[in-house]
Amino acid sequence: MSERVTNILLVGVGGQGILLASEILSETFMLAGYDVKKSEIHGMSQRGGSVVSHVRYGKEVFSPLVPEGEGDILFGFELMETYRYLPLLKKGGAVVVNDLEISPPSVLMGQETYPQGLSEKIRERFPDFLLVDGQGIAKEAGNPRAANTVLLGAVSRRLDISEKYWMQALEKMVPLKALEVNRKAFQLGREFQG
Amino acid sequence: MREIISGNEAIARGAYEAGVKVASAYPGTPSTEILENIVHYKEIDASWASNEKVALEVGIGASFAGARALVAMKHVGVNVAADPLFTLSYTGVKGGLVLVTADDPEMHSSQNEQDNRNYAKFAKVPMLEPADSHECKEFTRIALELSEQYDTPVFLRTTTRISHSKSIVTFAEPVRDLPVPALVKNAAKQVMLPMNARVRHPLVEERMKKLSSAANSMAINRMELRDRTVGIITSGVCYQYVREIFPQLSTLKLGMVHPLPMDMIRQFAAAVDRLFVVEELDPFFEEQIKAQGIEVSGKDFLPICGELTPERIIKAFATKGIVTNSGSFLEEAQIPKETLPGRPPNMCPGCPHRGVFYVLNQLKAYVTGDIGCYTLGFLPPLSSMETCVCMGASIGNASGVVKVVSEEERKTVVAVIGDSTFCHTGINGLMDMVYNKVPATVVILDNRITAMTGRQDNPASGHTLSDEPTHRMELADLCRAIGVRHVRVVNPFDLEETRKALKEEMARPEPSVIITDKPCILVKRVGVFLRGPLYSVDPEKCTGCRACLKIGCPAIQWLPNEGVRGVSRIDPTLCTGCDVCRQLCTFSAIGRAK
Numbered sequence: 001m002s003e004r005v006t007n008i009l010l011v012g013v014g015g016q017g018i019l020l021a022s023e024i025l026s027e028t029f030m031l032a033g034y035d036v037k038k039s040e041i042h043g044m045s046q047r048g049g050s051v052v053s054h055v056r057y058g059k060e061v062f063s064p065l066v067p068e069g070e071g072d073i074l075f076g077f078e079l080m081e082t083y084r085y086l087p088l089l090k091k092g093g094a095v096v097v098n099d100l101e102i103s104p105p106s107v108l109m110g111q112e113t114y115p116q117g118l119s120e121k122i123r124e125r126f127p128d129f130l131l132v133d134g135q136g137i138a139k140e141a142g143n144p145r146a147a148n149t150v151l152l153g154a155v156s157r158r159l160d161i162s163e164k165y166w167m168q169a170l171e172k173m174v175p176l177k178a179l180e181v182n183r184k185a186f187q188l189g190r191e192f193q194g
Numbered sequence: 195m196r197e198i199i200s201g202n203e204a205i206a207r208g209a210y211e212a213g214v215k216v217a218s219a220y221p222g223t224p225s226t227e228i229l230e231n232i233v234h235y236k237e238i239d240a241s242w243a244s245n246e247k248v249a250l251e252v253g254i255g256a257s258f259a260g261a262r263a264l265v266a267m268k269h270v271g272v273n274v275a276a277d278p279l280f281t282l283s284y285t286g287v288k289g290g291l292v293l294v295t296a297d298d299p300e301m302h303s304s305q306n307e308q309d310n311r312n313y314a315k316f317a318k319v320p321m322l323e324p325a326d327s328h329e330c331k332e333f334t335r336i337a338l339e340l341s342e343q344y345d346t347p348v349f350l351r352t353t354t355r356i357s358h359s360k361s362i363v364t365f366a367e368p369v370r371d372l373p374v375p376a377l378v379k380n381a382a383k384q385v386m387l388p389m390n391a392r393v394r395h396p397l398v399e400e401r402m403k404k405l406s407s408a409a410n411s412m413a414i415n416r417m418e419l420r421d422r423t424v425g426i427i428t429s430g431v432c433y434q435y436v437r438e439i440f441p442q443l444s445t446l447k448l449g450m451v452h453p454l455p456m457d458m459i460r461q462f463a464a465a466v467d468r469l470f471v472v473e474e475l476d477p478f479f480e481e482q483i484k485a486q487g488i489e490v491s492g493k494d495f496l497p498i499c500g501e502l503t504p505e506r507i508i509k510a511f512a513t514k515g516i517v518t519n520s521g522s523f524l525e526e527a528q529i530p531k532e533t534l535p536g537r538p539p540n541m542c543p544g545c546p547h548r549g550v551f552y553v554l555n556q557l558k559a560y561v562t563g564d565i566g567c568y569t570l571g572f573l574p575p576l577s578s579m580e581t582c583v584c585m586g587a588s589i590g591n592a593s594g595v596v597k598v599v600s601e602e603e604r605k606t607v608v609a610v611i612g613d614s615t616f617c618h619t620g621i622n623g624l625m626d627m628v629y630n631k632v633p634a635t636v637v638i639l640d641n642r643i644t645a646m647t648g649r650q651d652n653p654a655s656g657h658t659l660s661d662e663p664t665h666r667m668e669l670a671d672l673c674r675a676i677g678v679r680h681v682r683v684v685n686p687f688d689l690e691e692t693r694k695a696l697k698e699e700m701a702r703p704e705p706s707v708i709i710t711d712k713p714c715i716l717v718k719r720v721g722v723f724l725r726g727p728l729y730s731v732d733p734e735k736c737t738g739c740r741a742c743l744k745i746g747c748p749a750i751q752w753l754p755n756e757g758v759r760g761v762s763r764i765d766p767t768l769c770t771g772c773d774v775c776r777q778l779c780t781f782s783a784i785g786r787a788k
Contacts, residue, residue, distance in 0.1 A: 013537065026360060030198045039359035041302045048748055049539040063438035064359035064431065067504035069524060080534055087529050103751060104537040109575065109743045110752030110760065112535040125528045
């Protein structure tokens with residue numbers, strides 16, 4: 001078991017299912033025998049605001065927040081939010097991001113434009129970069145709503161955790177009727193290499 | 195059994211393991227999930243109170259009858275409960291009573307960031323502060339034990355980062371053999387007439403002295419001596435940050451933050467070369483330690499405002515020449531430089547509040563606001579809220595404004611308040627308005643739920659915390675009983691009806707109430723609300739006038755490069771068919787999707 005603490009940041013837009021994804025991550029790490037902490041803000045941000053969830057695991061974890069500049073993986077559910085939170089990563093950190101743009105109110109109203117070329121800008125800064133068509137691959141698995149599980153699969157490849165713990169966590173957290181699709185979505189995400 | 199759970203879930207588990215019989219709360223971020231989890235333990239009578247004062251009074255009654263009780267609220271809720279709290283300190287308890295105060299440094303979801311440790315000192319009540327979920331569970335039990343042992347209510351203080359962070363907790367079996375609650379008359383201890391209260395006050399002082407002395411040997415206060423060049427006194431989540439960034443330094447972790455273990459602090463101060471306090475918000479420890487003549491440093495280099503984070507602590511300690519190897523900050527080139535569009539929270543598509551604020555904006559109303567999702571009516575493009583102070587303040591604020599402005603300005607003043615907030619402390623404001631004949635208009639946005647905190651039931655929703663049907667208080671009847679002669683109910687999705695009602699009532703030279711009667715779009719209870727047919731924009735008819743963008747609906751998007759001068763588009767996955775945008779389109783470009 002690794003002594004050092006691994007830091008994962010999940011970022012996106014309120015309502016995208018980020019909290020559930022971070023729950024599955026934490027559950028997996030606990031099942032694998034690690035100490036785990038996670039933190040995020042509920043409340044106002046749920047109304048379509050920007051969301052950050054911190055998940056940390058290792059032999060012993062103190063702070064529930066990832067110290068700035070120590071993120072190992074930035075797990076993005078939306079492109080602009082991923083770009084916004086890049087400073088949380090460490091040098092050489094990895095980015096796994098859903099290929100999705102969600103316009104904030106000012107863009108919807110035509111007052112600002114959604115920034116262009118974000119995935120290239122992220123890749124330039126962080127070469128360890130994986131852009132995932134979450135919805136597309138989830139459709140292949142049988143339900144476009146399983147996009148978050150595809151992303152989890154893609155993130156799982158970068159973590160030294162046995163596959164059986166991921167499966168146990170999915171079984172615990174996902175409703176039975178959706179389990180098969182989510183298992184498949186996870187596998188497709190895990191195999192996806194860009 | 196080990197589970198990874200939040201601080202709030204752990205407090206609920208702690209209440210169960212400690213044999214709590216009654217739990218009461220008013221929802222408020224970051225405390226809400228405590229009762230939402232306690233309700234799953236069938237052994238506990240758990241309920242939403244109409245406000246925090248009532249919640250505490252329910253807890254006091256249960257305690258007087260001999261049961262263990264838990265009362266939970268957010269930090270500002272303690273302001274509402276302060277009246278019973280200060281006298282409860284004198285009466286003491288029979289069954290243990292724990293009052294959870296969930297503070298919100300950084301104001302993630304609050305109107306101020308008051309440090310409720312001050313209440314412990316002010317009300318002369320001990321306070322415990324856990325540093326992770328396991329401690330949340332354990333400290334809940336310890337608080338109840340101390341409560342009975344010292345005949346006092348006990349505060350359990352969390353912060354957002356403790357309430358909403360998850361960590362691993364080991365479960366235990368619930369305690370057995372607690373006394374069975376029963377009525378035992380003990381009037382002199384519980385009737386706080388001056389003659390009785392005068393007897394109680396010295397006992398309070400004596401109790402706090404005993405607790406001060408006992409604090410020095412309590413296991414929840416822990417001296418951890420490592421490298422003795424620097425010692426840090428800290429508590430709560432700050433303890434975790436300090437251990438994270440200075441694993442080699444000595445710490446004194448305070449589990450009881452009031453009263454302080456002064457002998458232990460003196461011993462720690464003597465054992466280290468330099469002494470610091472790391473605490474969020476007020477210099478609560480620091481001032482008391484300095485008052486003992488101990489040299490210590492804290493708020494001279496750490497911020498008072500906002501929450502502390504690992505990086506804020508690292509930066510502050512760097513100014514003292516104490517550095518950490520933590521944090522491999524990025525190179526300049528890696529950090530994005532451009533300003534990105536912000537992503538503020540927004541009312542949901544199909545929110546019944548949106549049309550009301552659109553109309554208020556059109557009528558150039560001076561809106562005194564209140565606490566709830568509808569406070570977002572402050573944000574553009576609705577931009578129609580001028581005040582928001584605390585729960586229930588809108589109505590009293592409107593009365594005060596009306597008393598001093600001209601007759602013309604008077605006609606623009608409208609108080610806006612939600613159903614839950616009205617039940618909480620708005621009713622009193624309306625009584626005052628009628629009693630004192632203040633001619634202002636009150637809009638009660640009745641969406642049948644306490645929406646902002648995540649949809650909790652309330653006295654006007656018709657359901658209890660355990661989802662049982664109950665009497666649904668009729669707001670219109672209540673307003674009439676208070677003496678409002680003009681009470682009307684409108685459909686907030688009908689802009690014309692809403693506008694007409696507002697114009698007429700705002701002009702009326704006496705108090706009036708308008709109640710909107712459409713539920714929160716997120717209320718899932720069957721039969722309450724069904725989604726209407728969805729809408730779409732006909733790009734041939736859309737002239738690009740942008741009128742539909744003035745309601746700030748997340749389902750409507752402006753496409754600048756289409757049509758002659760741009761067109762609007764409605765996202766079918768977000769549209770709820772509320773119909774408000776259709777009413778704004780003078781070119782009939784918006785209609786039911788085909």
